[in-house]
Amino acid sequence: xxxxxxxxxxxxxxxxxxxxxxxxxxxxxxxxxxxxxxxxxxxxxxxxxxxxxxxxxxxxxxxxxxxxxxxxxxxxxxxxxxxxxxxxxxxxxxxxxxxxxxxxxxxxx
Numbered sequence: 001x002x003x004x005x006x007x008x009x010x011x012x013x014x015x016x017x018x019x020x021x022x023x024x025x026x027x028x029x030x031x032x033x034x035x036x037x038x039x040x041x042x043x044x045x046x047x048x049x050x051x052x053x054x055x056x057x058x059x060x061x062x063x064x065x066x067x068x069x070x071x072x073x074x075x076x077x078x079x080x081x082x083x084x085x086x087x088x089x090x091x092x093x094x095x096x097x098x099x100x101x102x103x104x105x106x107x108x109x
Contacts (some may be wrong), residue, residue, distance in 0.1 A: 017043060019062040023069075035068045040076070040084040042091070043080040044100075054100040058088035 025031055039057040045052055068074045077084050090096055
């Protein structure tokens with residue numbers, strides 16, 4: 001079982017988020033609470049190997065004080081506009097995955 005230190009950084013996986021997979025924030029850094037993950041947050045990887053960038057998932061469960069990684073975009077949708085689970089589903093369709101792939105090709109790695 002990973003260390004459950006409240007100063008940890010979240011990781012995402014293809015189509016699912018596992019709040020138990022995380023890294024410990026270095027002791028000299030203070031967590032920025034505005035980056036705390038919440039249920040319904042949409043995560044999109046922005047760094048790493050090209051095949052791992054653009055991976056989308058929704059936070060379905062988490063624990064308190066789990067801080068988002070600087071390698072991941074976090075989107076909080078207005079639930080009065082779109083359901084986050086539906087938005088996650090849309091982002092992972094072949095059409096939008098191709099669109100994300102096109103965007104990745106515009107930036108050198």
